[in-house]
Amino acid sequence: MDGYEVLSGAVDLHVHPGPARKDKPLLKRRLDFLEAARQARDVGMKAIVFKPLELPTIDRAYAAEKAVPGIKVFGGIVLDYAMGGFNPEAVEIAIQRGAKIIWMPVFDSLHTRKMSQKEASGIYKQELKEKNGLTIFDDTGQLSPEVKKILELIADAGNVVLDTAHLSPQESLVLIDEAKKRGIRNVVVTHPEAEVIGATEEQQKEMAMKGAYLNFCYNQTVSSGTFGERTKRVAHAIKSIGASHCCLSTDSGNNLFSPPIEGLRSFTQVLMALGINEQEIDLMIRQNPSKILDL
Secondary structure, three states, X not given: OOOHHHHOOOEEEEXXXXXXXXXOHHHOEOOEHHHHHHHHHHOOOOEEEEOOOOOOOHHHHHHHHHHOOOOEEEOEEEOOHHHOOOOHHHHHHHHHXXXXXXXXXXXXXXXXXXXXXXXXXXXXXXXXXXXXXXOOEXXXXXEOHHHXXXXXXXXXXXXXXXXXXXXXXXXXXXXXXXXXXXXXXXXXXXXXXXXXXXXXXXXXXXXXXXXXXXXXXXXXXXXXXOHHHHHHHHHHHHHHHOHHXXXXXXXXXXXXXXXXXXXXXXXXXXXXXXXXXXHHHHHHXXXXXXXXXXX
16 A cells, blocks of 8 residues: 555545745645645545635635535634634634634644744734734633634534644643533544644543544644654554544645645555554544544
8 A cells, every 4th residue: 555545535634725825935835725626536535624724715625626526625714813713703604604624723822822932923913913822711711702602603513523723732621621511523633742732642642532533744744854753753642542533634735845645645654664554544544534524
């Protein structure tokens, strides 16, 4: 299974296609949303998910699926400041328009800002210098009313996925509990081991025990040129947590790295070389993400 046949029936929950913003060279895309869908379809993949950087990807997903028959394409929104932060109205409208995944804050997460030591992100930088990053907690340390309302909207939708995005591990653990209490079926924790998140293996195990899927991403293993060591840590985490609680995605689309299909192919091959077997790979790139997306 050393060719693209390993991707037959696979699902990538985390793809970043273009178009992207022209004022951010590091966000330059190596392929647009139609090319991403075609490439995935042509190697036999079942589905891909377009993760937003700022603006929703619902329309791009709809257009790609119409233009590229033979593959399912999903989108959603990220609750950064561009969407109004924890904005229940934006979530409600997004769900009505077909959003499959609602991501918590990414670049505007308070945790991410602290980890990256950035004041702000996006074209709103000047405006946001006087704003704090986003956290799910209110001033009393409790879950904010807006976040509670968002969880209710996702739960009521029935088939919409909650992704913890770039929240801190502590926030993610609280959010997973609250989501499960409200009946949200599928919760995903994105690249929990990445430096921008920093979840320990024990925290990752706890997330899985609480009912979340941990989504390990190829680009996070290569972004600092330490592919071998980072991938070994992912392989160890999968063995420790159990593949039944894990998914593999790419986080690909950036011009600096491999296209998504090559990233996912490479990720699976290196993990198998590190002792992850084909049954575990099948769980993480086919069965688990298919369950998450109701395919």
